[in-house]
Amino acid sequence: MHASLLFVSALAASAWAAPAFPKISEDASVPERVRSISDYFNLLATKVQESRTLAAPPTCDLSHLSLPAGAAGLPKPSEGLVLKHIAIGRGTQNYTCNPNAPADAPKAVGAVATLFNASCVAATSPDLAASLGRAALHFDVAQSEALQKLSPSNLGVSGVHFFLDGTTAFFDLDVSSAWKLGEIPCGKNASVAAPADAPKGLKSEAAVPWLKLNAKQGATGGLQEVYRVETVGGSAPATCNGMPDKFEVQYATQ
Ligand SMILES: *[C@@H]1O[C@H](CO)[C@@H](O)[C@H](O)[C@H]1NC(C)=O
Ligand SMILES: *[C@@H]1O[C@H](CO)[C@@H](O)[C@H](O)[C@H]1NC(C)=O
Ligand SMILES: *[C@@H]1O[C@H](CO)[C@@H](O)[C@H](O)[C@H]1NC(C)=O
Secondary structure, three states: OHHHHHHHHHHHHOOOOOOOOOOEOOOOOOHHHHHHHHHHHHHHHHHHHHHHOOOOOOOOOOOOOOOOHHHOOOOOOOOOOOOOOOEEEEEEEEEEOOOOOOOOOOEEEEEEEEEEEOHHHHHHOHHHHHHHHHHHOOEOHHHHHHHOEEOOOOEEEEEEEEEEEOOEEEEEOOOOOOOOOOEEEEEEEEEEOOOOOOOOOOOOOOEOOEEEEEEOOOOOOOOOEEEEOOOEEEOOOOOOOOOOOEEEEEEEEO
16 A cells, blocks of 8 residues: 555656656565655655746755754864765665674675765755655665666766775766766765664664765865765664674665
8 A cells, every 4th residue: 555655656756757667675565664765756746846836947056055964063064165066875885794703793894886966956955855865775776777867866877986995985976978076085084873863774774874084195076075964774783693794784875
């Protein structure tokens, strides 16, 4: 029954664009999960209605945006910097475990994610952007990559994120042929726990912390700082008990 509600909302939204309908991963019959996807579709439908009454096409000016309240414990962006891009990241956090030490905590060994261009959505509807990561977690990442967009929002791929070594997170925003924003290898500058009400992941795990990352040597395009906010899931279990040597936890973020 929840699923049919979901599809009714999706059809309402498809008057705007007719995206290929993506496979929803895992068990979408669990009410909490259905709620996050259907909230997203309902918001999308509302925005489509609102946009019909706009006198001019929406613009993608990011200058009026600020960090969400949950980022208050992170250092502010450095003086003089301007916000260049907002992406939804969808991928995995990777962990390792020592099979001989089941009581130990899993060790974080990096992450891999596809970045989807959410700049215009965030500029025109910050509330929709905030719910995107939540919905994105429930769409199959391999299929979104293959389609080169985060369906059904139609957000195009704007980059990729992976680790160069144990402490260097890398964001490549040069992957699109239409525009190139640069590349940024960076290291963690500060971390705060995700807000208490941050959405849980596919296995009901907590959301990974929010971060500020600063550029290391080699960044291009004037890129200097990166924030990871609005995280969804991705954290490891408390201990290695019953876990394999290497494992991944699905996550999404902005
Ligand atoms: C994380 O997992 C992905 C997918 O299996 C893999 O391609 C990648 O190499 C792993 N990264 C790390 C740092 O272990
Ligand atoms: C993101 O998409 C918009 C169109 O929706 C485009 O104008 C913009 O150049 C793209 N890239 C960035 C970095 O915002
Ligand atoms: C974080 O970045 C600020 C400048 O942006 C710097 O002053 C501070 O030392 C950095 N802290 C850490 C722990 O890297």
